[in-house]
Amino acid sequence: MTFFLFFALVGIGLFTLGLYAVIVHPHLLRKILAVNVMGSGVFLLLVALAKRSDSVDPVPHAMVITGIVVAISATALAVILMLRVKGETGRVKLPETPQE
Amino acid sequence: MTLLPLIFDGVLGFTLLWLAWQLLGSPDLFRAIVLFIAFGLLMALIWVRLDAPDVALAEAAIGAGLTGALLLAALARLGPPSETASLDNQGDRASVAEGGGLPFRRWLVALHLVLACGLGYAVMSLPSAAPGLSDAVANSLALSGVSNPVTAVLLNFRAYDTLLEMGVLLLALLAVWSLGSTPDAPPDDQPVGGVLALLARLLTPLLLLVAGYLLWVGGRAPGGAFQAGSVLGAAGVLLVLAGWRLGRRFAQLPLRIMLVAGLVLFMAVGLFVMLVGGDFLTYPHASAGGLILLIEAAATLSIGMILAALFLGIRPDSRADQ
Numbered sequence: 001m002t003f004f005l006f007f008a009l010v011g012i013g014l015f016t017l018g019l020y021a022v023i024v025h026p027h028l029l030r031k032i033l034a035v036n037v038m039g040s041g042v043f044l045l046l047v048a049l050a051k052r053s054d055s056v057d058p059v060p061h062a063m064v065i066t067g068i069v070v071a072i073s074a075t076a077l078a079v080i081l082m083l084r085v086k087g088e089t090g091r092v093k094l095p096e097t098p099q100e
Numbered sequence: 101m102t103l104l105p106l107i108f109d110g111v112l113g114f115t116l117l118w119l120a121w122q123l124l125g126s127p128d129l130f131r132a133i134v135l136f137i138a139f140g141l142l143m144a145l146i147w148v149r150l151d152a153p154d155v156a157l158a159e160a161a162i163g164a165g166l167t168g169a170l171l172l173a174a175l176a177r178l179g180p181p182s183e184t185a186s187l188d189n190q191g192d193r194a195s196v197a198e199g200g201g202l203p204f205r206r207w208l209v210a211l212h213l214v215l216a217c218g219l220g221y222a223v224m225s226l227p228s229a230a231p232g233l234s235d236a237v238a239n240s241l242a243l244s245g246v247s248n249p250v251t252a253v254l255l256n257f258r259a260y261d262t263l264l265e266m267g268v269l270l271l272a273l274l275a276v277w278s279l280g281s282t283p284d285a286p287p288d289d290q291p292v293g294g295v296l297a298l299l300a301r302l303l304t305p306l307l308l309l310v311a312g313y314l315l316w317v318g319g320r321a322p323g324g325a326f327q328a329g330s331v332l333g334a335a336g337v338l339l340v341l342a343g344w345r346l347g348r349r350f351a352q353l354p355l356r357i358m359l360v361a362g363l364v365l366f367m368a369v370g371l372f373v374m375l376v377g378g379d380f381l382t383y384p385h386a387s388a389g390g391l392i393l394l395i396e397a398a399a400t401l402s403i404g405m406i407l408a409a410l411f412l413g414i415r416p417d418s419r420a421d422q
Binding site for chain 1: 105106109110113114116117120121123124125129132133136139140143146147149150151152154155158159162163166167170171174175177178179205208209212213215216219220223224226227228229230231232233234235237238249250252253254257258261262265268269272273275276279324326327329330403406407410411413
């Protein structure tokens with residue numbers, strides 16, 4: 001197995017771990033962390049697959065750089081939304097049971 | 101072919117997965133965020149291994165640095181750990197252990213395993229050698245005005261994406277500013293430790309220098325507007341942490357002009373080349389290098405200011421009004 005394929009699989013692992021954590025954890029900050037891990041997994045997959053030839057494909061690299069910058073702006077927005085939820089309801093976790 | 105790179109890659113990859121597992125499962129949120137910063141640094145190493153130094157620079161500045169600072173600041177604003185965080189963490193841990201019902205949890209794990217296997221199978225069945233668009237980029241690199249292929253893609257071949265992305269950054273800032281005035285905004289006049297103040301004074305000129313260098317070198321070597329802008333944003337975050345705020349005179353119009361400068365200049369150049377007789381954002385070959393540097397300079401300034409403003413989270417002039 002070539003090493004870029006290994007990193008592509010690691011990327012898939014990160015994506016799946018992150019997705020699981022987004023669903024399972026009720027704390028909003030943890031969900032933000034998990035979405036960031038998911039994003040890192042996707043970036044890793046893209047860049048690993050860009051290395052499938054001797055001359056590295058620069059297009060996915062450019063995509064990932066834009067992606068990193070968009071990810072941090074989305075994170076900042078999510079953080080503000082979380083603080084707003086905390087301010088409005090006094091809690092930072094989603095309720096466990098829907099009938100609350 | 102030695103064994104050493106193989107071992108190195110294996111250790112990197114598995115450590116990354118282990119870190120992700122730890123940071124998502126750790127009951128202590130502070131620990132989770134610190135692990136996330138380590139995760140970002142490890143990602144930067146992997147980008148270097150994958151021959152993506154441009155991505156590594158952006159990741160080291162943003163993924164590891166700015167995101168970590170942003171999340172730590174958010175954790176601090178959530179309240180003292182004795183009241184909210186520890187209760188939340190206990191709840192968090194309990195819900196991981198049993199909440200949501202065990203059968204549901206089992207189904208979820210099974211579903212995710214199926215998803216991972218499916219994605220893994222899809223990746224393994226891809227052709228193992230695919231040049232992608234690298235040949236196309238290499239062939240027209242001479243016409244782009246720069247010699248770094250990633251910068252050429254970002255600011256010439258796919259300039260549209262980058263233009264829209266500047267718009268996304270600005271939209272995020274608008275949304276943050278609209279929602280920003282949270283009731284528990286951080287107190288403004290916290291005393292700042294001497295070490296932090298000294299560090300900010302020492303590092304800020306250095307960061308400015310690095311940002312300028314990355315901007316200048318981006319045309320022919322790893323670097324460019326995004327990397328330079330994120331270093332500039334890091335300098336801004338450091339200044340914010342050290343208690344420095346924009347003066348009232350600059351917090352109104354001058355700040356807003358700097359925030360939109362990148363996007364406006366980008367669009368102006370795009371429209372200008374239409375006047376000269378081309379398509380939108382299709383620079384003439386002779387002046388492409390200069391135009392790209394001009395756009396990048398404005399974009400660097402805007403990205404840096406936007407990132408610092410996103411970190412601050414509230415309108416800099418909102419307190420002046422009160």
